[in-house]
Amino acid sequence: MGRAPCCDKANVKRGPWSLEEDQLLRSYIEEHGTGGNWISLPRKAGLNRCGKSCRLRWLNYLRPDIKRGGFTEEEADVICSLYIQLGSRWSIIASHLRGRTDNDVKNYWNTKLKKKLMATYPMNQTPPPAVDFEVNSIGTDSIFAMSGKDRHQLYSPLSTSSSLMMEQRDARSKNNEQEGSASSSTVATVYESSSSSAMGYLSWPADEDDMFLTDFDMGWISELLATPREVAPLLARSI
DNA sequence: AAGAAGGACAACCGCCCGAGG
């Protein structure tokens, strides 16, 4: 036997919400809160709607702290980087964007970011030549505090040898030991990945010179993103 | 000017999980 439905779907209103319904729901919640029970809320509020529908309407549209308008470049960067780390965990991703809902983030990803990235980096595209950057210090103030300025693009095959990865990590470890913590707001953001390639951004403030990075893979980027703010200087090697 | 196509986003569906009995 299947599970009982949460409401009588045949007798509740569906589809777009009217202004009157919005007003009923808003005023009820502002006065009484949700009471921790969405299923009984519509009846108490005088709404002929499914409780889940009420919850969705409130969380995605009526909530007072919802941010309207287009996503900023910084928000897009955050979404991309977290998507790489977490996959389609929209609620978690949205929790890092003040005023954005999981539905907003999901829609934005599906309608804008995914297509944009596919257009910019079609699968099987030959990677551009590797570019050498020099990094004196890499810090992750927070992945949400990227400057967005002076952005440099890197592209690297995922098949990067594990030995190189180890060398990079070793170099970083050594510098951790030798030089202690450093600060900057460098951020790595990976934008697209497939079974055979990865690509991304490294961003840092325009006044940070002598940055150097040569190669990376998904694991390395994930590690970087997960690194606490006290990140020691990184010495990378040229290819 | 009108119809088609595409984009944006609101809303729904159904599954999963945890709490509580």
Next chain:
DNA sequence: TCCTCGGGCGGTTGTCCTTCT
């Protein structure tokens, strides 16, 4: 320990609006 239920989530669909032809 099992069962039921509600909340939460991700995937998908529906609808409206805009742009293109």
